[in-house]
């Protein structure tokens with residue numbers, strides 16, 4: 001790929017606004033998610049945030065997707081469709097959502113235990129967050145996209161977890177998914193070079209059982225671990241600057 005696009009100040013202004021809306025959706029969902037809550041209720045709360053902020057959803061209608069959040073529980077890794085089944089104590093919940101403000105996109109995900117957390121899930125979520133931080137730390141001008149994947153995968157592999165090969169992070173801007181792909185594994189020094197003003201969505205995906213294989217359910221969306229083990233997915237939309245990475249999807 002040719003040089004990555006450089007976002008200008010007024011474009012970043014809109015991307016920061018979109019990112020803040022995504023972070024607010026996350027905050028509202030974190031507060032609501034407890035045993036007995038349904039993921040459809042979480043979707044409704046996320047829709048309220050979008051409406052209140054005058055933002056629109058980049059998930060709703062995406063290849064026909066029916067909701068503004070993805071809610072993936074336990075062995076579900078990504079793209080779970082909200083439903084009316086109450087969350088149970090000890091469930092592991094991953095939420096992914098995005099927003100559009102003035103035509104510019106934000107996209108982010110987090111994973112949290114519902115109610116009582118067990119030690120295995122806490123360790124899995126911590127590794128996912130560490131992998132995301134390691135990937136962001138590789139995002140300096142002149143670095144390569146492969147450096148990000150290598151940094152993410154080093155954390156995931158050291159913790160003994162698996163990660164799917166066919167799903168990855170991505171460039172983001174006027175569309176949710178832009179070039180380049182940002183894989184969760186890679187070779188240092190390989191792939192497109194980052195420059196100040198590049199914006200990428202990094203999204204480590206971890207499979208507790210240590211295998212990389214996933215399956216898509218008959219609903220055409222939900223991706224689950226093939227070994228049935230629990231999964232974690234975290235994501236931020238991140239800007240490359242000369243002063244280090246800037247997370248756009250935060251308050």
Ligand code: MF3
Pocket residue numbers: 058059060062063065070079096097098107170203235
């Ligand atoms: N947000 C996902 C990603 O991180 C894509 C979700 S697609 C949807 O790239 F259709 F489920 F919205």
Ligand code: CO
Pocket residue numbers: 107108169170201203235
């Ligand atoms: Co994404």
